[in-house]
Amino acid sequence: MTEVLRYTAFSDDPAGGNPAGVVLDATGLDEADMLGIAAELGYSETAFLTAPPEGLGGEAGRAFTVRYFSPKAEVPFCGHATVATAVALGERIGPGELVFATPAGTVPVSVTGDAEGGLRAVLTSVEPHVEDVDPADLAEALAALDWPEADLDPAIPPRIAYAGNRHLVLGAATRARLADLAYDFPRLEALMHRLDLTTVQLVHRAGPDLFDVRDPFPVGGVVEDPATGAAAAAFGAYARELGLAPADAVLTLRQGEDMGRPGVLTVELRTGDPRVRVGGSGVRIA
Template identity: 45%
Template sequence: MEILTFRAFTTPDADPRSGNPAGVVIDADALTPDEMVGIAAELGFSETAFLSAISGNAVTVRYFTPRAEIAFCGHATIASGVALARQGSAPLVTFSTRRGEVPVEVTPGAATLVAVDTTVDPLEPGQVSELLTALRLAPADLDPELPPAFVRGGNPHPILFVRPGVLDGLDHDDQAVLALQDREGWDGTVPVVERISAGHFASRNPFPRGGIREDPATGSAAAGLGYYLRAGGHISAPATIEVRQGAEVGHPSLISVEIPAHGRVRVTGTAAPVSS
């Protein structure tokens, strides 16, 4: 067994702080779930990926936060793809996850995952009200052109869109957000998104359920954003968007999302090794 750490969704300027740290455990076949959550807690990252049954073009993956197992994690998938490529895997690897099979194109420096099919539904008014309170936002802070929604894909994400200038001052109530996530079973982050331009977005993702205040880069939420934009007619597909995240917590990150006219969204990011 080998335990690696990577920074996923790094920025092109090679900033050593950039990207979301993730653990990648190679050859985790003999580990129990309790041991996996223990390793994830010791590493202390928002998620750690545990890879087993590795062959040339297939791998079984389980994802753990420091608190519990979750169904999927985008940035740990990108990190895992780069880790496998650096060990000589096939250029296309199928990740078998709790959310289904995820094809991942891998290279020693970057990876592209094909997100699972995602549904987009309106958020109930009561949920919007509770989220605003937990996030310490007001209804007037919301972007009237992009209504709140709930996306279900790799992970469940309630997503809110805010007017320009609101995102910088986000100061959510950790315990209130955690109570909502625990009650509703929201394993994913709570994305708060600002549209900068047609193809550029900024996002902040509170994630106390993952054991951290805010996630620096969230691949599953970025994929959900792509589905949301296409489903609501907010973008002309095919299109590629850029999501910037993490600067407020000291880990600036960059996520690229390819939105086809039909079918599954693709999420691309670079990754850099930290330690072994």
């Protein structure tokens, strides 16, 4: 029988952050099996581990192939399930460096202990990029969200950002605008499928290095993702390219507060490295 573990990522409280399923040995499971397990569990994503491909690198016993499934489909990359998986492995094989071969590319993850005796994981994204949004697609997204264009923050212009998968970044001019999320699920889902988007990253700037974010996720079969590591990585690339953050920066993203599952994501940018590092704590859900 397949053992399915439950962990939350980006919080040290099982009631916070984003819960993920983790299957540390998915040997023998096919895509239908994985999708069925993810759908039955009902979390936004479940990670499935098998042996690494030849030549992946990394220390023996600390390299893996990882696939991610939402309740509705496979996704190429999932940040919170990566952090959850890394913490689960860290509890079993100890802190240290891990290497994950994902459908989006190779993702190194570092697991360390924290001051309270828990574990923290930091993933390094694949190389990101940022692209413009077609005005007609932006208009459709705003219509689906029921957001007047006047509620957008002009300092956070709409873009599509990628760091393993694609996210539409929209800036909310006020925290109240961000808090009021009631959207047309089928309409936004259809647009996201057409644009190959994984989430819509809704952002409000609360300080120079502090952002509140929310991520509608209808393509995954859930209304909202509580803490989204892949979108955080994409937003880090976006913030650097558009000058919201310098080349060397550490950003803090707060997510999940409006859902009653608060979490904190740390986004690190480094000069000379286009990749983005996203970190947070994780803990098992009993």
